[in-house]
Amino acid sequence: MALRATRRRLPISAPTGVGIFALRRLAYTNLAACVALCAGTRAPAQGLGVTDDAGRSVRLAAPAQRVVSLSPAITELLFALGAGVQVVGRTTWCDYPPAARAVPNVGDGLSPNLESILARHPDLVVLYDSPTNMVATTRLNGLGIAALLLRQDRLVELARDARILGRLTGHADRGDSVAAAISSVRQAPALGLRIAILAWQNPPTVIGGASYLDELAALAGAENVFHDLASPAAVVSLETIAARDPDALVVFADSGGAGTRPEGLAWQAIRAVRSGRIIVLVGSRFGRPSPRAGEAVVEFRRLLEAGP
Amino acid sequence: MKRAGLLLAALAALILAVAIGPTHVPWSEFASSPIVRTLRVPRALLAFLVGGALGTAGAALQAVVRNPLADPFLLGLSGGAGLGAVLAIAAGLPGAWATPLAAFAGALAAMALVYRIALAQGSELDPRGLILGGVAVGAFAGALTTAVVSLADAVALRNALLWLWGGLSGASWDAVVVVAVYLPIPLAVLFAAARPLDLLALGEEPARYLGTDVGALRRRVYVAASLLTAVAVAVSGVIGFVGLIVPHGVRALFGHRHRALLPAAFVGGGTLLTLADTVARVVVAPRELPVGIVTALVGVPLFALLVRRWTA
Numbered sequence: 001m002a003l004r005a006t007r008r009r010l011p012i013s014a015p016t017g018v019g020i021f022a023l024r025r026l027a028y029t030n031l032a033a034c035v036a037l038c039a040g041t042r043a044p045a046q047g048l049g050v051t052d053d054a055g056r057s058v059r060l061a062a063p064a065q066r067v068v069s070l071s072p073a074i075t076e077l078l079f080a081l082g083a084g085v086q087v088v089g090r091t092t093w094c095d096y097p098p099a100a101r102a103v104p105n106v107g108d109g110l111s112p113n114l115e116s117i118l119a120r121h122p123d124l125v126v127l128y129d130s131p132t133n134m135v136a137t138t139r140l141n142g143l144g145i146a147a148l149l150l151r152q153d154r155l156v157e158l159a160r161d162a163r164i165l166g167r168l169t170g171h172a173d174r175g176d177s178v179a180a181a182i183s184s185v186r187q188a189p190a191l192g193l194r195i196a197i198l199a200w201q202n203p204p205t206v207i208g209g210a211s212y213l214d215e216l217a218a219l220a221g222a223e224n225v226f227h228d229l230a231s232p233a234a235v236v237s238l239e240t241i242a243a244r245d246p247d248a249l250v251v252f253a254d255s256g257g258a259g260t261r262p263e264g265l266a267w268q269a270i271r272a273v274r275s276g277r278i279i280v281l282v283g284s285r286f287g288r289p290s291p292r293a294g295e296a297v298v299e300f301r302r303l304l305e306a307g308p
Numbered sequence: 309m310k311r312a313g314l315l316l317a318a319l320a321a322l323i324l325a326v327a328i329g330p331t332h333v334p335w336s337e338f339a340s341s342p343i344v345r346t347l348r349v350p351r352a353l354l355a356f357l358v359g360g361a362l363g364t365a366g367a368a369l370q371a372v373v374r375n376p377l378a379d380p381f382l383l384g385l386s387g388g389a390g391l392g393a394v395l396a397i398a399a400g401l402p403g404a405w406a407t408p409l410a411a412f413a414g415a416l417a418a419m420a421l422v423y424r425i426a427l428a429q430g431s432e433l434d435p436r437g438l439i440l441g442g443v444a445v446g447a448f449a450g451a452l453t454t455a456v457v458s459l460a461d462a463v464a465l466r467n468a469l470l471w472l473w474g475g476l477s478g479a480s481w482d483a484v485v486v487v488a489v490y491l492p493i494p495l496a497v498l499f500a501a502a503r504p505l506d507l508l509a510l511g512e513e514p515a516r517y518l519g520t521d522v523g524a525l526r527r528r529v530y531v532a533a534s535l536l537t538a539v540a541v542a543v544s545g546v547i548g549f550v551g552l553i554v555p556h557g558v559r560a561l562f563g564h565r566h567r568a569l570l571p572a573a574f575v576g577g578g579t580l581l582t583l584a585d586t587v588a589r590v591v592v593a594p595r596e597l598p599v600g601i602v603t604a605l606v607g608v609p610l611f612a613l614l615v616r617r618w619t620a
Contacts, residue, residue, distance in 0.1 A: 202407070203470050203477045203596070229595070235470065236330075237477060239347050240594040243331035266480035269346040 050164045053129040053157070054137075054149040063170030064124035064146070068117050070109040071128045073152040073289050075100050077162060078126075080178055080291040083169040089120040095284065112136040118143065124168060126150060152289040153232065154215055159183045162291070178291055185294045188221040188301050195222045195279075195304075196246040196272070201262055203235045212289045217250075219293075220300035242269045248277040248304070252287070279303050310561055311572070318356070318575050321582040325352035328586065330593030351479035354543065355585040355599075356578035357487045358476070359550055361495075361540045363577020364570055365533040366551030367558070368498045371505040371566065372529040373435040379552035380537035383442030386548075387449030388418025389541035394453050394468045398460040407471065408483075408542040414449070415538035421445050423530065433526040473598035474545035476585050483543050490539050495574070497532040501525060502566035509564060547600045549607040550577050556614050580607070 049059040068089030069075040075094035078087050084099055091109035094100045104120060107113040111132055117125060117140070125140055127133040129149040137147040148168070152158045159179040166175015195217060197207035207213045208229030217224045225244040226236070249262065249272040267273045281287075281303070286296055326348045333341045362380060369378040380386070392414020396407045422445050426437030457468055504525045507515040515522055540547070558572040584602040591597060 200470075203475050203598075205470075226594075234595045235475075235477070235598075236594050237347075237589050237596045239343050239589070240330045240596075242343050242347065244594075264478065264480050265482050266346060266350070266478060269342040 048168055050148070050167060052149045052164070053151045054134060056137075056149065058146055058148050058168075060124065060146055060168055064122075064168055066120065066122045066124070067169065068106060068120050068122040068125045069094065070106070070112055070117075070126065070133070071150075071152070072096070073158070074126045074128075074150065074161070074165070075103075076288070076290050076292075077152075077158065077178070078165060078169065081162065081166050081169060081171045081174050083165070083171055086169055088122060089117060096290075114139060114143075118145075124148065126165070128152070153210065153212055155182055155185060155212070155289065155293055158289045158291075158293070182291055182293060185219060185297055187219055188297065190223075191221040191301075191304055193222045193248060193304055194225050194244075194246045195248050195250050196225050196241055196244065197250040198262065199233045199252070204238055204241060205233050205235050206241070208232055208234050213287065216286060216293070216296055216300055219297045220304055222300075222304050238266055238269060242271075246270075246272050248272050248279055250279045250281060252283040253280050311568075314561075314572060314575050314579070318579045318582075321579045321586075322352050322356060325355065325582050325586045328590060330590055330596075346480070350481045350484045351476055351585065352582055353484045354479040354487065355476050355582045357484070357491060358540045358544045358547065359554075359581025359584075360574035360578035361487075361491060361536040362547065362550040362581070363554035363558075363573040364495060364498060365536040365540075366577075367555035367566075367570055367573040368501075368505070368529050368533040369551075370555050371508060372526050372533070373438050374508070375435065375439060376556065377552075378439065379549075380533065380540075381446070381546065381548060381551065383438060383534070384418045384422050384445035384449065385415045385442075385534055385537045386541060386546040387446035387453070388421075389415040389538065390472045390546060391449040391453045391456070392417070393471055393545075394456050394460075397468045397471070398456050411545075412538050412542035415534070415541050418445050418449060419531070419534040419538070423527075432523045433530060435526070438530065470598065471545050474547035474600035475588070475596070475598050476544050477596060478543075487539055487543060491536070494532040494535045497528060498536075499567075499570055501529050501532075502570055505529065505566040506564070545598075545600070547581065547603060549600075549603045549611070550581055553603075553607040553611045554580060556611065560614065 047059055047061050048063065049057060051057050065086055066088045067078060067083065067086050069078055069087055070091055072091060072093045072095070075087060075090045076096050078084060079097050079100060087100070087103050089106040090100055090103045091107065092105055093109065094103070106116040106120060112127065114136065122145060125145060125147040127137060127147060127149055129151045133149060137149055140147040148164070150161045150164065152161055159182040162179040162182060163175045166172045166178070197213055197217065199205045199207055206226045206229070207224065208231045209224070209227040210230055211232040214224045214227055225246045226234070249270065251262070262273050262278070272278065281300070286300065290296070326344060329343070329348055331343065333343055338344055365380045366378070369380060369383065370376055389411040392410040392412070393407050396410035401410065422438060422441040423433070425441030425444070426433050428434040428437055460468070504515070504520045507518050507520045508522065508525065512522055537551070554577040555569070555573050558569060558576045562568045562572045581599070581603065584606060585599045588597040588599040588602045
């Protein structure tokens, strides 16, 4: 009944413009991810079965009613799916939407605190796919609690997560429409602006190609001069930043305290710093893959066009 | 002859550090390039000064505690500096100098604490007390650092650890000037103590009979060496092994007389760190390695060879 009501309210929009976008995204995605996607959307009728990003198959007898989320991106996604009331635990960093703050905090989520998770009596725990979380997952399974390892480093992964979580929380249609909305974020026309995204000042740490921010920058029409670096972030020398000569430097207003805005004489070797072309982003709005990606791209674009 | 060789090696290391880097700068624009003028030259000079400070501090500390294991970091200074730096990063203190100043303050606090622990009956500094106190203070500061890091948020945590591993990526002319103005005083104190340190090498009793005030010598040398280490940590983080390896290396070449040993440790330490930093900058370009990893990878096998030769 509730399911039907949801369906009426949320027409599944035709994913316009997805074609080219999806093709471009697929180039970044490995085969395993595709397999997971297919498995996630085509599960058998009895119970709910999905394959998570660690390649584990997770099966629930009925939609999860008590979910603990150990990643801010997942918490936001669950609320966007209409599963907010089913979220019974979150991390210290889960600050969006504002309603998420009312959910009990089970810790910082970095090395999951099993005791405070168990205290919430979850029937599903969702974790980011990392080695530490893999260990926690094994222990949760040992205690008879289903746990799901998901990655959200790129929009294509977030869209897949929306489908998987939609199914497991009984909001499959909403999951599909959120996934479609995420997949239809439009590519803005190229600005011809070359940027470097600075995650930290000392040692100079830049955002590389395998990251959500790199993807946002590309969608906003800018070119990340460190797109060729295969990791999400890397320590580079100032000399390399100077030599790659970005037109503007993107920094964060709240990515972990001091030292992010370039200060000191040595930074003067970089043209963007000398000419004051520094764009400040709010980390919580741009650093985290979210269903608001479309708005983030528009806002990023506006900042890029406005200049410092 | 040996001295000329060492100076030539130092000069070659400095030229190499300025000439090569992760990017290619054509010779025609070498003098005007901001990459060379604002990045490579100050970085090479800072590496040399920091390496020199660590090498000299190591040689002096090994003499004063009469223990070949002693290095600036065994005595707890790195622990104190690391705690200061991590506190500054976690508290979000603004400004490019906040972290170095906090590290400096942390190193001085650790020095004062170790000094107090090692001060046995009145005014005698006990060498065993210095080492054991240093290890204890270092471990305590390390535990506090871990506590702060585990409570701080993920990005600050990662970067605080990266800072602790040491690196010269923040090198700039103002840092070079600060260090160059600061270094001469503790260096002069150590070089002036060369002869009494030679006497101390004979043993405490003989040194006393030959007119050395062993207590005063220990206090002076310990404080001066700590001040050298503190400034090195403040501008470059914790760069290990230079202070341990360089004194042993130059001793093998220049003998045990501190008049020759201490300056040689300065030039040798500077040369080693300048070369190591050049490797750190170019070997995985465009990325960069923490220089402490390079000094360990190069220094530890050399050190093992030296130890092998002594024990054989």
